[in-house]
Amino acid sequence: MKFNFIQSLDFASLLIITSSVFIFIALFTSHKEKFKTFFILRLLVLCLLLLYLFNPVIKYSTNKYSELPWALFFDNSSSIKFHKSPSLNSINLGIDNFLDQLYSKNISFISHSFDTEVKSLKGKLSGSGQTTNIGNIAEYISQNKNKLAGAVIISDGIPTEGVEPSLAFLNSGLPIHTIGIGNKSSLIDIFINSIESPTVAIKNDRINISAEIQSIGDINDRFSVSLYDDSRLIASKYVELYGLGSKSIVNFQFQPKSLGRQKYKIQVSSVSDEVNISNNKQNFDVLILKEKYTVALFTGSPNKNTSIIKKTLKNNNRIEVDHYIKIFSNKFSTPIKNFWETSYDLILFENYPIEPLSPNFIRILAKKIISQQSGIMILAGPNQNNKSLEGLSIIAGFQIQNEKTADGDYNYWEFSDNVPDSENLPPLSRKFSITSIDNNTSDIAIYESGWTLLARNINRKIRSVIFTSPDINKLFFYKNELTVFSKIFSESINWLLRSGVSSENFFRLNRDYFQQGEMAYLSGTKVGHEDDSLGFYVDVYKENKFILSTNFDMNMEKSIWEARFRTPNPGRYSYNVHSKHNKEIVQSTSFNVLDSQIETSQVFLNEKLLKEISASNKGKYFNWNNREFIFGEMPQKGKQEIKANVIIFKDSIQLLLLILIFICTEWVLRKKRGLL
Known part of the structure; x- marks a missing residue:
């Protein structure tokens, strides 16, 4: 320890100090019995002030020796528990024995587990980690290398995320040993990696399907790959699989026979030792369309809805519209003969009929609909009433009720699935009061009163839709996050045509x-x-x-x-x-x-990576079965810390507080004795 003054003494300072000492001695000699306490306090304050004046410095050093621990990193990713040998239970028992030997050899260590991240090891390994990020260990070592003696990584060496480990561990500055767990041969897995197919196709046109089959592990055999339409086998082929991550392409070509969104499945055969068979099959959809859909649009009297409906239909280039506008009692804008001679996918009644159709017309219409499997859509119009649909409603699967409705009486309504929120929907008037004939009807939208606004029905494969409000034009101009008109009209057309048009x-x-x-x-x-x-x-x-x-x-x-x-x-x-x-x-x-x-x-032992990590960091690689030999490569290390300490009196807050305490004490004593 050294003691010296920062400030040097000059003559004036020395004179002041000498004079102060003599004056203090003279006063103390003459008054020491009466004011002894005050003299002591003043002497202490004077000494402390002199220390502040000359600012002496005390320098001293301390030595501290601390042991450096070895950082242990145990792999807790899912792949660890899938190794056939050693099992997860065997690994946990081996870890307990490994740590006990470190204790017995007085080797200081800290234990971590790692998967997606590095964390302290608590209890036994569970193999619950979803990925293996070995690069995070390199980052941990880099941040703590001055506090560690070295590192030991116990893993199967299969990184599934993060940076390339062989690059992350270059020049870490510490010895890094590795212990490899598992067998070099990988578990077997066959899976469908991807499927390429058209999302839309035309009925009876040939479509091409391509499936990429990938295999992992020790495989060299032929496997069957099959294409199914629901549960019906369409085609099957054999493909040669070689494992080790190799990929094979299988192509199919077929003609779809049904309309709408058709569900298909590709499935590859499995093997007995396969680790995961759920990925051996994949489902996919293809939208099968007709080249053209024909629609007959009947209008009793043109109104605000007519142009909107016709425009919406014609905007789709796969729909052809024949428009039949009632001109006189038995005459239409397009000859009705054309209607009877043409096959239609959909017959749409808009503000038609205004007067009930004749029983003969209804009978012939019903035969046409059944033979051609045509869809039916009824859109209420401003010129209709409950009697307008007599006979026609039965074909559509609905029954008209004699419930009177007042024109201009608007009612709030909502979708059955409440999407979008009913609070944002415009009120609509009601023209028809309907109920379903059977259990094949589903309400898509309903009024607050409980009456149906939009309903769908399927009867003997005949699809029908009815919209009971004449105000569909209001929905066309109503916009929000979900276009209500599209949900009401366009989705109904889609459902009726069994397509995605x-x-x-x-x-x-x-x-x-x-x-x-x-x-x-x-x-x-x-x-x-x-x-x-x-x-x-x-x-x-x-x-x-x-x-x-x-x-x-x-x-x-x-x-x-x-x-x-x-x-x-x-x-x-x-x-x-x-x-x-x-x-x-x-x-x-x-x-x-x-x-x-x-x-x-990816369940196998990647010795190559673990050896690369050890070799680039002055470490050694050991197999799990030979892990006891690592103790000879883990000497106990420590570091000596020499700490220099400096005490500067001028910077001492404690010294200043002590002076204030002495002065306050003297002031209190003087006041008690009446000296103030």
Whole structure:
């Protein structure tokens, strides 16, 4: 320890000090019995003030020796529990024995587990980690290398996320040993990696399906790949699989026979030792359309709804409309003979009939509808009443009730699924009061009074729809986040025609379920609006909570729209495809995200990586069965810390407080003795 003054003494300072001492001695000699306490306090204050004046410095140092621990990192990812040898239970027993030997050899250590992140080891390994990020260990070592003697990584060496470990561990500055767990041969897994197919096709046209089959593990055999239409086998082929992550392409070609969204499945045969057979099959949809749909539109008297309905139908280039406008009692704008001679996919009655149709007309119409399997849609008009639909309502599967309705009496209503919110919907008047004839009817929208606004019916494969308000034109001009007119009219047309023509674009994910963190690919075929040139975007929701959004890009080579996004946490999600032209929802479809199983597809010992990590950091690699030999490579290390300490009296707050205490004490004593 050293003691010295920062300030040097000059003559004036020395004179002041000497004079002060002599004066103090003289006063103390003459008054020491009476004021002894005050002299002591003043002497202490004087000494402290002198220390402040000359600012002496005390320097001293302390030595401290501390042991440096070894950092142990145990792999807790899912792949650890899938190794046949050693088992997870055997690994946990081996870890307990390993730690006990470290204690017995007085080797200081700290234990961690790692998967997606590095954390303190608490209890036994569970193999619950969804991914393996070995690069995080390198980051931890870099941040704490001055506090560690070295590191030991116990793992199977299979990184499934993060940076390339062999690069992350370069020049860490510490010895890093590795212990490899598991067998070098991988578990076997065969799965359908992706399916490429058109999202829209024409009935009886040949369509091409391509499936990418990937195999992992020690495989070298032929497997069957089958294409199903629901449960009906369409085609089957054999493919040679070689494992080790190799991929094979299987192509199918067939002619769809049914209209609408048809569900197909591709399935590959499995093997007895396969780790996961749920990914051996994938479902996908293809929208099968007719080249043209013919619609007969009957109008009793043109009104505000007529032009809107006709324009909406003609905007779709797959729909051909024959418009029959009633001119006289037995005459239409288009000869009625043309109607009887033409096969129609849909017959739409708009403000027609105004007067009840004759029984003979009803009878012939019913035969035509049944033989041609035509859909029926009835849209209430301003010139109709309950009697207008006598006879026709029975064909459509509805029954008219004699409930009087007043013109101009508007009622609030809502969709059965309450989407969108009923508070935002405009009130509508009611023209017809209907009930269903059988249990094949479903109400899509209802009035607050309980009467039906929009209903659908299926009877002997004949589909029918009725809209009981004459105010559908109001919905056409009503806009909100979900276009109500589209939900009422366009979706009804789509349902009646058994097709997706109402949405012109049909988009599909490359799989019907995903693992967490996988990339999902969404593609769609452009069918026909000029406005689609502006493009599309997709929003992803989970239980009505917005998750993410991304834009589509046009693949010019394949003439399809494509988008991709990384799947979030496990759960059931839905995606909404929007047109950039009017923000309208083109399609809404659900999909599932499962817990990540990426670990299960890579279960083997990657000795190469573990040896590279050890070799680049002055460490050694050991197999799990030879782990006891590592103790000779783990010497106990420590570090000596020499700390220099400096005490400067002028900077001491404690010294200043002490002076104030002495002065205050003297002041209190003087006041008690009456000296103030």
